[in-house]
Amino acid sequence: xxxxxxxxxxxxxxxxxxxxxxxxxxxxxxxxxxxxxxxxxxxxxxxxxxxxxxxxxxxxxxxxxxxxxxxxxxxxxxxxxxxxxxxxxxxxxxxxxxxxxxxxxxxxxxxxxxxxxxxxxxxxxxxxxxxxxxxxxxxxxxxxxxxxxxxxxxxxxxxxxxxxxxxxxxxxxxxxxxxxxxxxxxxxxxxxxxxxxxxxxxxxxxxxxxxxxxxxxxxxxxxxxxxxxxxxxxxxxxxxxxxxxxxxxxxxxxxxxxxxxxxxxxxxxxxxxxxxxxxxxxxxxxxxxxxxxxxxxxxxxxxxxxxxxxxxxxxxxxxxxxxxxxxxxxxxxxxxxxxxxx
Numbered sequence: 001x002x003x004x005x006x007x008x009x010x011x012x013x014x015x016x017x018x019x020x021x022x023x024x025x026x027x028x029x030x031x032x033x034x035x036x037x038x039x040x041x042x043x044x045x046x047x048x049x050x051x052x053x054x055x056x057x058x059x060x061x062x063x064x065x066x067x068x069x070x071x072x073x074x075x076x077x078x079x080x081x082x083x084x085x086x087x088x089x090x091x092x093x094x095x096x097x098x099x100x101x102x103x104x105x106x107x108x109x110x111x112x113x114x115x116x117x118x119x120x121x122x123x124x125x126x127x128x129x130x131x132x133x134x135x136x137x138x139x140x141x142x143x144x145x146x147x148x149x150x151x152x153x154x155x156x157x158x159x160x161x162x163x164x165x166x167x168x169x170x171x172x173x174x175x176x177x178x179x180x181x182x183x184x185x186x187x188x189x190x191x192x193x194x195x196x197x198x199x200x201x202x203x204x205x206x207x208x209x210x211x212x213x214x215x216x217x218x219x220x221x222x223x224x225x226x227x228x229x230x231x232x233x234x235x236x237x238x239x240x241x242x243x244x245x246x247x248x249x250x251x252x253x254x255x256x257x258x259x260x261x262x263x264x265x266x267x268x269x270x271x272x273x274x275x276x277x278x279x280x281x282x283x284x285x286x287x288x289x290x291x292x293x294x295x296x297x298x299x300x301x302x303x304x305x306x307x308x309x310x311x312x313x314x315x316x317x318x319x320x321x322x323x324x325x326x327x328x329x330x331x332x333x334x335x336x337x338x339x340x341x342x
Contacts, residue, residue, distance in 0.1 A: 006217070009210040013203055013252040015324050021198050023327040026187040026337050033180050037155070040163055044153030053101040053147050059084045060146040063126070066108065066139045073138070079127050082142070090116040105144045112137045186279055187334075192318045194340065199321050203249050210245055217241075254313060257320040265312045266305065270295035273308070 053059060060083050065076030072078075086098040094114035097107050115121040122133035153159070160169045169175045214237075221233050221240065253259075274294040278286045298304045 004216055006213045008248060009212065011207050011210060011248075013207055013249040014256070015199075015203070015253075015321060017324070017326050019202060019206075019325040020328050021195060021202055021321075021325050023195050023322070023329050024191050024337055025329055025331045026184075026191060026334050027331055028180050028183045028187070029333070032183055032334070033176055036179050036183065037176060038152065040159055041152040041155060042150075044156075044159060045151055046153070047148050048151050050147050050149045051103055053086075053098055053144070054149065056085070056087050056150070058148040059086065059098070059101070059142075059144055060148070062141075062143040062145065064141045064143075066141055070108070070139070072141065076138070077126055077128065077136075077140075079125070081145070082125060084125065084142070086114075089114040090118070101144050101147070103144055103147060107142045107144070108139055109142065110137070110139050182279065186276065189276070190337070192315065192322075194337070195322065196314055196318045199318070199325070200246055200249075202325075203253075204242075204245060207245070207249060210248075212241060212244070250313075250317065253317060253321070257317070259313060259316045259320065261309055261312050261316075265316075266299070266308050267295055269308045269312050269315070270298045270304075273298070273311075 047058075050057070060081055063077075063079040063082035065073045065078070067073040067076070086095050089095040091114050094109050097109045101107060111122055111125060115125075117134065119130040119134040122128075122136060123130045126133060126136060128136065155172050155175065157170070160175050161167065164175070164178050169178050217240075218233055218237060221237065222230070225232055271291045271294075274291050275286055298308065
């Protein structure tokens, strides 16, 4: 009976107020609030028939192929009730032809030029196959029959209640403040994640390079990846050791801070994950029974449970470390923050 013994290296992972770690505060701008509020009002919007075309309106009319003399081509393509949105055209000159178009106007344009010869777009508009569309360079007339415009809904108490819950807010000012608060809360998880990355880097540098039984670990790595060649181990061993080092550091910190994961923590994290998903679709007030049902479904899968446990540990660890180190608060834009992960 043969076995190998490998002892974890001895080291001490600890932090103090002497340790400085950047903590990024993402600025919630008025544009962010405006865009979110606009999204809510658009949900309650409606389509209206108007007389004069403006950008982003939708047109419906008779489309007819013209000959080289500008007359309707005998036997040419004709599409009744053809729907177009000129704002999606690729060519600005062709797009400009439709500016201020009125019902019953007849306009002449070139679909091939308008959509840069995109066969898919042309095939859909002209009701022909892609091969034919790719060669269709004729001018067409378009007689406008309808101009349809999407009009966003008004900010009403109904929207306030849909988004925030019954009678939670009563005015637009209160609603915008609530929206800003929700956006800021959504950023907290991202900023804590970045904090933990920076804290990890700081701790790895403090602990320094640890000694591991490299020959044994490489042998185990080869055994666990028999479908890979020898180069795989050489290419990935250093990264594997880096992750192992952080795992050992994290174990010490979790123990030192008496971090425990209870069933309630995992359920609450599942609810938070669900709440965040709904928030992406603009739902800030999610019924508790709906959160419970989604959480139960997540907890049925082993992979989901493992992921949730890791998130609970890292959330609690980030909270503990934030109170023990010196935070270097830095306010930045969402764009600047996202660039850090590119």
